[in-house]
Amino acid sequence: MAVRANNIWVVWLTxxxxxxxxxxxxxxxxxxxxxxxxxxxxxxxxxxLPHRVGMTTxxxxxxxxxxxxxxxLGQNALMLTLITFLVLTLHQRLRMFPMWQQSSVLLxxxxxxxxxQLWLNALSGSRPPTxxxxxxxxxxxxxxxxxxVILRGLQQRLGVN
Amino acid sequence: xxxLVFAVLSVALMVVDARFALLxxxxxxxxxxxxxxxxxxxxxxxxxxxxxxxxxxRSELAAENEKLKAEQLMMQRRLQKLAALTEQNVRLxxxxxxxxxxxxxxxxxxxxxxxxxPFTQRxxxxxxxxxxxxxxxxxxxxxxxxxxxxEVMPYSSRVLLLTDTTHSIPIQVNRNGLRAIASGxxxxxxxxxxxxxxxxxxxxxxxxxSSGLGQRFxxxxxxxxxxxxxxxxxxxxxxxxxxxxxxxxxSRYMLxxxxxxRTPEQRASDSAEAQEALDREILQQAGTxxxxxxxxxxxxxxxxxxx
Numbered sequence: 001m002a003v004r005a006n007n008i009w010v011v012w013l014t015x016x017x018x019x020x021x022x023x024x025x026x027x028x029x030x031x032x033x034x035x036x037x038x039x040x041x042x043x044x045x046x047x048x049l050p051h052r053v054g055m056t057t058x059x060x061x062x063x064x065x066x067x068x069x070x071x072x073l074g075q076n077a078l079m080l081t082l083i084t085f086l087v088l089t090l091h092q093r094l095r096m097f098p099m100w101q102q103s104s105v106l107l108x109x110x111x112x113x114x115x116x117q118l119w120l121n122a123l124s125g126s127r128p129p130t131x132x133x134x135x136x137x138x139x140x141x142x143x144x145x146x147x148x149v150i151l152r153g154l155q156q157r158l159g160v161n
Numbered sequence: 162x163x164x165l166v167f168a169v170l171s172v173a174l175m176v177v178d179a180r181f182a183l184l185x186x187x188x189x190x191x192x193x194x195x196x197x198x199x200x201x202x203x204x205x206x207x208x209x210x211x212x213x214x215x216x217x218x219r220s221e222l223a224a225e226n227e228k229l230k231a232e233q234l235m236m237q238r239r240l241q242k243l244a245a246l247t248e249q250n251v252r253l254x255x256x257x258x259x260x261x262x263x264x265x266x267x268x269x270x271x272x273x274x275x276x277x278x279p280f281t282q283r284x285x286x287x288x289x290x291x292x293x294x295x296x297x298x299x300x301x302x303x304x305x306x307x308x309x310x311x312e313v314m315p316y317s318s319r320v321l322l323l324t325d326t327t328h329s330i331p332i333q334v335n336r337n338g339l340r341a342i343a344s345g346x347x348x349x350x351x352x353x354x355x356x357x358x359x360x361x362x363x364x365x366x367x368x369x370x371s372s373g374l375g376q377r378f379x380x381x382x383x384x385x386x387x388x389x390x391x392x393x394x395x396x397x398x399x400x401x402x403x404x405x406x407x408x409x410x411x412s413r414y415m416l417x418x419x420x421x422x423r424t425p426e427q428r429a430s431d432s433a434e435a436q437e438a439l440d441r442e443i444l445q446q447a448g449t450x451x452x453x454x455x456x457x458x459x460x461x462x463x464x465x466x467x468x
Contacts, residue, residue, distance in 0.1 A: 023277050024202035031279040059167045067191040068198055069277060070312055070319050073184060074174035081171065085164040121280070124179060132279075 006161040010154060011045050011053060015061060018042070023068050033135045035143050036110055038065055038076075039083050043106065043144075044151045046087045047095060049161065058084035075120050079113045086112070099145045107141035189290065192314030199274035199285055199317075266419040268292065270300075272412065273317060282308075282325035282349060282409070288417060289316045297377055299418045305383040305406035306330070306371055307415060322409050323384065324349050332384050333372040334363055340372055343385060343403060349410045352385050354401035359392055361399065369403055379420045 018041035026034060038061060045053040062077025069076065086109045087094065094102055114137050154160070178184050274285035288294050290313045298310040300320050308328065312319035321328055324345040332343045332354075339361055343352040357363060367387040373380025385403035392399050 020198060020202055023199060023274065024205070031277070034277060034279070055163050055167055059171070062171075064194070067188065068195050070283065071278070072175045073178040073188065074171035077174070078168060078171035081164060081167040120175070 004161075005052065007158045008052065008160065010158055010160045011049070014041050014151065014154070015045070015057075019061070019064060019068065022065060032132050033139045035140045036113075036136050038062075038080060039110060039113065040140050040143060040147050041151070042080060042084060043087050043109075044148060046084055047091055048152070048155055050088060050091055052161075054088070055081050055084050072120070072124055075117065078120070079117055082116060083109055083113050099148065102148070103141045103144045106144055107137055110137035110140050113137075188312070189314050192289075192312075192317065195285070195314065196273065196287075196317045203274060267416040268294075268419065270415050270417055272415065276319075280326075280347065282322040282328075282345065282347065283311070284308075284320050284322065285317055286320055286415060286417075287317055289314045289318045291315050293419070294318050294417060299378045299382075299420070300415050301382060301418060302407045302412040302415050304408065305385070306378060307405075307407045307409060307412065309377060310417075320415075322349070323405055323407075324352060324409055329355070330378060330384060331372045331374040332369040335368040335370045335383075337362055339363060340374070341369075341401075343369060350404050351388075352403045352405060354387075354403065355398075357399045357401050359397075359399045363387060363399075363401060364390060368406075379418060 015038070018037040021037040022034070042053070042058055042061065046058075058080040059077045062075075062080040063073065065076040065080070066073050090105065090109075094105060097105065111134050114133050118133050174184075178188075268288060270286045270288040272284055273287045276283035276285075286300070294310055294313050296310060296313055300307045300309060306323060308320045308322040308325075310318050311321040322345070323330055323343070324347065326345050326347045329342050329344040331340065333340050341354045341357050341361075341363075344355050346353055354363075354369075365387055368383060369385045369387065371378040371380055371382045371384050383406045385405045387401060387403045389402045390399055391401075
């Protein structure tokens, strides 16, 4: 890459924060709608710095998430890689979209990832009885504009590249 | 292309992880990072609890102290009774030649995290392989059984609660010894009894205790109380719902039980041998020639008699 990396630690810091948020304690009734923090933060950095953050990062992060959650090793990794792949293929178009349109595209992407997650869970024995599994995708899509604005502010302020 | 590589890698990892124990040590080591993350993740809860405790007024503390004292008195009274009962129990068991009731050893532990997946009922506790925790070890709180250890990491371990949909525990009705299996429903306040005959003698309010038949949980710990029994003539079995006695979603402090690793048979023969040795000693002390010629004392305990 011709461009020198600048303040790249911000990316790692925010992704670490996302990892933390994904296991932090929440009231029981809110837990079914826990946003996909990792997917949200990762999507932003993939859109903003596609030459720095890619599928390798996503996979590594997913493995860490698997260890934290005690799920099968590779489950979250597969999900995050899938999301990153979709976002990378769409990113030229996605960057042009207005915010609400980005949100709706991401809703589909996250929903797809949640569906894969559901299948994998069903394979390993535990299956949620309801359609609740799409709730996190919905909450995440609604959170996207805010995350985007905050992280973009951070990126521009610190000149992350 | 890269998606394919990573996808294949993930799937391979999942299969290996699910089918073989190959990745167990790796997971255990990687688990080291989990604990600090969970610790920080629970920080807000801790801070909030600390703040409410710090700000509770003196009169509140006094009231609580008073209450605890009263409770302690009640417990003391029960304990006095318990001592006599234990004594009696041991004596009766001696009469029956059955295995002595051993007190289980316990280790106190603290909750450090809750599984973020809302469809599983698992928690993280602060004791791990370095403290002697083993896979399948039972965990209980002050009121009853909570679950068992399913993953051991060096300084922490994961506990599957009784109410997880993949968990079942063999139980007995305390009142009449009726055996059944209690399965989790995914709801932290409900267990369901599987395959209970419509005519079985079980009713609302019955206490269910662990039967120890699965060789995993020690026998005799309270598990749940029956909340409703539904007889539906269209169903082959009665629907029995129960509520766990342990407060599965509230307990902060738990106990890890170290059960005797010996099998019941071994335990029975051990105690029988001890009893024989004692008998012989008594005979020798008595030392009267009138008793000496008898080849063996009449009530020699037989190991098989334990069944």
